[in-house]
Amino acid sequence: MITLRISGGVAEIVLDAPEKRNALSLEALAELDAAYREAEASGVRALLLHGEGRAFCAGRDIAGVDPATDDVPGYLGAVESLMRRMAAFPAPTFAAVHGACLGVGLGLAIATDVVYIAETAKVGSPFANLGAMLDSGGHALLYERLGAHRALDLIYTGDLLSGAEAVGAGLFSRVLPDEEVLAFTRERVARAAAGPTQSFLASKRLIGRLRDEHLWAVAAAESRGQARLRDTADYREGFAAFQQKRPPEFRGI
Template sequence: MIDLTITGDDVAHVVLNAPKKRNALDPQALAELSAAYDEAEAAGVRALVLRGEGPAFCAGRDIGGVDPATDDVTGYLDGLVTPLLKKMSAFPAPTFAAAHGACLGVGLGLLIATDVVYVADTAKIGSPFAALGATLDSGGHALFFDRLGAHKTLDLIYTGRLMTGAEAVQSGLFSQVLPEDEVRAATEAAASRAAGGATQAFLASKRLVARLRDERLALWDAVAAENANQTALRDTADYREGFAAFQQKRKPEFTGR
């Protein structure tokens, strides 16, 4: 279900590989996905790409065979999904996702927990739960409210209408929209460039953006955090290399240290 490869440019490639069920996630798949992130972190990769095989990125939870009368919703969401999303969000390297087709439910949550998301023009993003008598989960409310406001968020939830990839990017949900046959290559190229960059500096920005999101830092608190980051980065090899390369008018060779 979940494939992991690590390429020579120190990029981990995590692939949801159950195309016949549109990469819907059952408990076993969630455990495998969590293990893939653990393995990639242990390998010390400098970037990570997440994508899905087949016609969809991820259609959400695999509810085939689930009895709604005895469904352990808490065990699935609190016990499996939320810990995974937190692990993904805190992954100690830049992360990228290539999304196409259905990106729904937990699948949308995987994208929310990824640093940079490139979506295909064929992507379908929204809240399909109206037809299930259930509600949007995996961080969807927070993302939609923050980027779309209350009215459009509730319109999407009440109607079940799905946004295209272009509409999602225009609304500020994700980074770029691309033709479906280009999104994977573009995402992998971006990850490879990041892996060759000053990844300690990237991680400083990643942590600060998380604080801006979660703590809603005021302007001067954010400036103070930036200043502290810059001071800490001064002692890294990449900081010294970047300055030396600029002064010597050559391309820097960053090592992530």
């Protein structure tokens, strides 16, 4: 599911479940956390995260999850712990994003220093079809970069932004043709690894202090809100519809 390669002072972490569009179960989150810990222990000077197949990460793997017994706080607690580890990684980090970047996948991007994204990537909040709410720090990103009206528009409609639209709105750093994004990101990672990484880390820590208090407070509030939604009929209907591959029938309860 998670592959780690280390070479020339660079760690490359790959989400490697293309048949699931790299959706992440609780077990996969633990594997990803372990990969970051191993990369940190190896003393790498830069890190690249990307996904295999048609997507970067389509979010949480809810196949087989029973919404009646879903441990929402446990799952989102693991997500927040992973995001904190990613954000504090002691070297410059980069993500090459293509295809779906949704839910937890969006959280992985938020926790990465620099995100380069493919033109046709899809970014946003698909939770309107699940009876759940955006999580993994997504409210903080959308509100800070898009403002309240645009953020709620995307949340209410479930509409997704293309990579080009996401960069145009200031969500991420650069947009590239789909076939170029990974090679471009690898080149930038190698450049960072060969650079003055101590000065990079000084800037990373300063920007982290400016970001962290708000981001983690929002992530904790999202976890509490998602836990409350778990007990609604619409949450159960959204999960069942997704698992049965049919349109949901929400009743607002």
